[in-house]
Amino acid sequence: MSKDKSAKIATPQAVRGTQDMLGDFADRFAHVVETFERVRRLYGYKRIEVPVIEPTAVFARSLGETTDVVSKEMYSFDDRGGESITLRPEFTAGIARAYITNGWQQYAPLKVATHGPLFRYERPQKGRYRQFHQLDAEVLGSDSPLADAELLVFADQLLKELGIAEGVTLTLNTLGDAASRDAWRAALVEHFMGHRADLSEDSLARLDKNPLRILDSKDPKDRRIADSAPDIDAFLTGEAQDFFGAVTAGLDAAGVAWERNARLVRGLDYYRHTAFEFVTDRLGAQGTVLGGGRYDGLIEALGGPPTAAVGWAAGIERLAMLVEEPVEYRPALVVVADDLSSENFAVQISSLFRRSGIAVEQIVAGSVKKRYQRARGFRADWIIKTDMPPSAPPGVVCARLAFGRDDQDTTLTAEALDAIIRQNFEVDLSDGLVPHATVLLTRKIGN
RNA sequence: GCGACCAUAGCUCAGUUGGUUAGAGCGCCGGUUUGUGGUACCGGAGGUCGCGGGUUCGAGCCCCGUUGGUCGCCCCA
Structure with missing residues (x-):
């Protein structure tokens, strides 16, 4: 405590949207990670580590150039060699890249799990940070719907062992295969074009950027139009239907409760077939605690071999906020x-x-x-x-x-x-x- | 990028319609007491009231700007 006020220097501040954790919350955070590490072993998921930084193209190409994440939320910079580098905004793209560069298809089907920090330049709010942390589980090289089911049973057990399954529900949808999705998308655009005069400003923008997103709009103006929009079911190919049926049958067999939400879509372009979110109403504006789906085309889009894959990610901070009893530290x-x-x-x-x-x-x-x-x-x-x-x-x-x-x-x-x-x-x-x-x-x- | 709310001691906060030297609890330091399930009492240090300007005889309080935080929109875990 200096009394010389002129000697005061400006105190350094944390970067906006980053957090320092001590005590109670740090304990909850660690508890979530430890539980994940324990449960993933029960399901035979191998621990992997992938870089926090990747060439910008890894994310730009896999997420889709027009998505918000790529167009305005990435932390990108040129390194000293002039290469454009990006702090990872998600796990999947980097894992897909690692799968290709290391020839991991020799191990397919490969079940992997990891966790760590992710970065997105967003306005911070409750349950949402610029540096945030996720748990991540992926199955690479399996086109079996039972891979989707196992992944969901894993997620379900994780939430149960964390003691937060109460008040968190698994909502499930299918986006179909490429043919189904394209047909549905065309029908949606036609439907929304017919009502474009009544759509909110946001949804008008979504109409040419990401029409699927109008379906889960929160704007009351959009709700009636979105609710009357066609479901994907009418556009599903027989194969896509069978696939979704096998996933839900697997969940039922394992005794995992789920709800169909025909309005559930994924923000990122690479998803196909199964899409899911574990949602809660206990986190303010952030409802999703764990989300993911199948992304069969991604690895090929990155220049790799055609590879079916499915995975999910869960926000550690969001899970930690739901964990009730922190484990009190007490020395013996x-x-x-x-x-x-x-x-x-x-x-x-x-x-x-x-x-x-x-x-x-x-x-x-x-x-x-x-x-x-x-x-x-x-x-x-x-x-x-x-x-x-x-x-x-x-x-x-x-x-x-x-x-x-x-x-x-x-x-x-x-x-x-x-x-x-x-x-x-x-x-x-x-x-x-x-x-x-x-x-x-x-x-x-x-x- | 847009909107609302907030900013007083290390922390959590109080502070009357604008009116003397700005307060409490916790924490910290010292003393006395008690040797044992978060002791009690006494004392002390610690604040340009986020920052800059304005109104006023007078601003922690009113006005403008700015920075930071929180929550929401967008988007997402």
Whole structure:
């Protein structure tokens, strides 16, 4: 705290739309990632890592030049060699690129999972950031509808294990194959052209950019027109129909609840067949918590072999906001140095317990007066303090079990603590190690 | 890119129709008390009230601008 005001320098600020996480939310965030890592193994998805930066063309070509993401939301820059580089706005394109450049078709069908930061230049709001984070799962090289189903069962289990399945529903649609989609799109344009005088300004713009998007417009003006628009069902080829039927049959077989939403479309151009979103009304304007679909043409469009593929991504921040109970951090043991002469002994004891796999907070610095107060703040199972009691022989430092708890919440039981202590210390205790007892521990010589 | 709301101590906030030296809780530092399930009491440090201009005898409060934040539109996880 400088009192010299003229010496004040401008404090640096975080880049808009980025966030610093500490404590509660950071714990939730980590919990989401850990749960994902555990569940993806149950489904046999291999962990992969792909670059945060890619040549701009990877995204421009795969997402579609006219999409908002490409036309105005990408963080792109020229590197020192003059190549246009882009911070990834999504995972799928980069994974498709990796599949091609590494010849991963030799492993097809390949199930992969990853997670990490993504970047989009958007106006930040609740559940929406310029640097955000996603979980991602993809199946490359499988044209089986049961791949779609498995991916959705995986997603469903993830949400259930996170404890947020309540209030989150799986909505499902099919966009058909290329022929179905084109026919439907033409019919939609015709329908909307007939009502163009009544459409909102936004939807008029969508009409030539992305007519499918009018279907899920939030504008009340558009709703009646959108609701009366033709469903894709009438335009589905027999194959497309069969495919969608097989996906839903797979979901039913696995006991996953789903809802048909004929108005569900995907923003990015490369989707075909299955499209899905897990949606909630608990995140303000952001309803989608996990979304994805099938993108059979993408890898070929990037110059690779014809490859059927399907995948999804989920917003980690959005999931973390829905997670109810954060896992409270509590060390099993706190070691407090009660006086200056026993600080090194406290350090020694702490490392000894940590090497035995016990989580320890050591308090050996700061105001001696406040140490015990801070120690209790950790709500640990046990507190051991080191000191030099007046009764002890000169030069001998002792530790006392100053506080203990042993109930169903205890992570370190009295028996386990007792075993570790007896293994390492000469223990002077007549009644055994019990909560609230004060015992004298003397370090065993030679350890 | 567009719109609404907000900005006071490290944090969360109060601050009357504009009126003396701008307050509380938490946190931090010191003292006393208590050796043990987030002790109690006492004291202290810490603010050009986001920034710049204007109105006024007088602005934390009113007006304009600006920066930042939040939420919504667009779009998306």
